[in-house]
Amino acid sequence: MKLSNLQLTQFRNIDAAQLSPSHQLTVVTGRNGSGKSSLLESIYYLGFGRSFRTKKHHSVIQHETASFNVFASGEDEQGNVFKLGLERTRDDNFRCSVNGEHSHRLADLVSLLPVQLFTPQSTDLILGSPAERRRFCDWGLFHVEQSFNALFQTYSKLLRQRNALLKQNSNLSAPEHAYWQQQLVATGEKLNLMRESYISALKPIFNRICSDFLPEFSLEISYYKGWEKESALLESLNKKLDYDSRVGHTSVGPHKADVRFKVNGISAQEILSRGQLRMAVAALQLSQTALFSEQTSRKSIFLLDDVGAELDLDKRERFIDGLLTMDTQIFVTAIEKQQLEFVDKYNDKKMFHVEHGHVKEE
Numbered sequence: 001m002k003l004s005n006l007q008l009t010q011f012r013n014i015d016a017a018q019l020s021p022s023h024q025l026t027v028v029t030g031r032n033g034s035g036k037s038s039l040l041e042s043i044y045y046l047g048f049g050r051s052f053r054t055k056k057h058h059s060v061i062q063h064e065t066a067s068f069n070v071f072a073s074g075e076d077e078q079g080n081v082f083k084l085g086l087e088r089t090r091d092d093n094f095r096c097s098v099n100g101e102h103s104h105r106l107a108d109l110v111s112l113l114p115v116q117l118f119t120p121q122s123t124d125l126i127l128g129s130p131a132e133r134r135r136f137c138d139w140g141l142f143h144v145e146q147s148f149n150a151l152f153q154t155y156s157k158l159l160r161q162r163n164a165l166l167k168q169n170s171n172l173s174a175p176e177h178a179y180w181q182q183q184l185v186a187t188g189e190k191l192n193l194m195r196e197s198y199i200s201a202l203k204p205i206f207n208r209i210c211s212d213f214l215p216e217f218s219l220e221i222s223y224y225k226g227w228e229k230e231s232a233l234l235e236s237l238n239k240k241l242d243y244d245s246r247v248g249h250t251s252v253g254p255h256k257a258d259v260r261f262k263v264n265g266i267s268a269q270e271i272l273s274r275g276q277l278r279m280a281v282a283a284l285q286l287s288q289t290a291l292f293s294e295q296t297s298r299k300s301i302f303l304l305d306d307v308g309a310e311l312d313l314d315k316r317e318r319f320i321d322g323l324l325t326m327d328t329q330i331f332v333t334a335i336e337k338q339q340l341e342f343v344d345k346y347n348d349k350k351m352f353h354v355e356h357g358h359v360k361e362e
């Protein structure tokens with residue numbers, strides 16, 4: 001999927017902007033607060049239905065206005081033209097459209113645009129809570145496995161039901177609870193199998209990319225399914241039932257899964273420097289991009305925000321080289337062009353400059 005045209009209105013400090021990005025590399029420069037990240041944020045909205053900076057949609061709507069709009073058109077890998085649109089209003093309504101058809105299901109929109117992001121906060125992928133890493137893994141599954149989203153939603157609903165009953169001190173061994181508990185276990189096991197096979201497919205790619213991109217240290221990736229390794233989910237749930245009843249929530253299951261990183265047997269977060277963590281995240285994202293295009297023959301869109309603050313010049317160049325080799329459409333922001341002096345070597349690129357919310361091609 002490649003974007004050929006992007007239009008946004010009343011999006012943060014950008015009153016109105018229209019740009020035709022490169023299908024390969026688009027560089028956006030501008031001073032602090034000029035609106036560079038907002039441009040990336042608008043593309044992220046099309047890929048996720050939300051911001052990467054806030055949970056509050058109304059913060060993104062331009063002050064004193066009622067809604068923002070993002071519209072993009074482009075081509076998929078078969079050359080089919082697509083048109084995507086998203087509007088969010090201050091009264092918390094949204095409307096999306098795919099090829100002119102309106103929808104109130106965000107999944108219709110976001111499943112079409114596989115977007116990845118690398119920002120100054122990307123180290124959260126390793127330093128943050130397991131939820132960050134589950135999201136990483138689930139992004140890959142959402143865009144590859146058609147059944148993943150429905151399975152995930154069903155599991156989440158059944159889990160909420162179990163937690164509500166645990167809070168009410170209900171007897172979960174009663175026969176009326178047997179059917180949905182079986183469903184919870186069945187969907188939970190399926191979810192786990194999908195994640196397990198995703199990480200095992202990612203592992204060899206990650207090892208290959210690390211040995212080239214990150215020869216400085218050796219990083220190992222492993223998957224924790226969210227309950228005891230050798231047990232079935234049902235067995236672990238039963239074992240924990242007394243504890244879960246006391247605390248009022250379910251302490252084991254795929255909602256507790258994690259992806260773990262070690263360097264020489266020690267947790268990566270314990271020993272890697274900030275810069276090394278960023279490099280590790282970059283390697284992980286390069287691997288995910290490679291796996292995505294291997295599994296789907298589709299291409300993803302990669303947003304690199306404030307790349308100068310993130311990686312040193314050599315790694316910046318190798319990261320962008322790696323993504324371009326996989327035919328990824330990249331949008332990168334930097335305060336100054338000098339932070340990306342190596343981009344002169346790329347022929348197919350476009351440069352934009354943002355000043356006080358005005359976007360101009362250079």
Ligand SMILES: Nc1ncnc2c1ncn2[C@@H]1O[C@H](COP(=O)(O)OP(=O)(O)OP(=O)(O)O)[C@@H](O)[C@H]1O
Pocket residue numbers: 011012013014030031032033034035036037038039058059060061062063306335
């Ligand atoms: N809802 C809004 N309405 C109008 N302006 C906003 C709104 N939200 C944020 N802003 C302003 O929009 C500007 C855009 O910020 P943005 O984060 O996109 O800039 P940036 O160029 O990425 O800056 P930096 O290099 O500092 O990260 C900021 O000046 C901010 O104060």
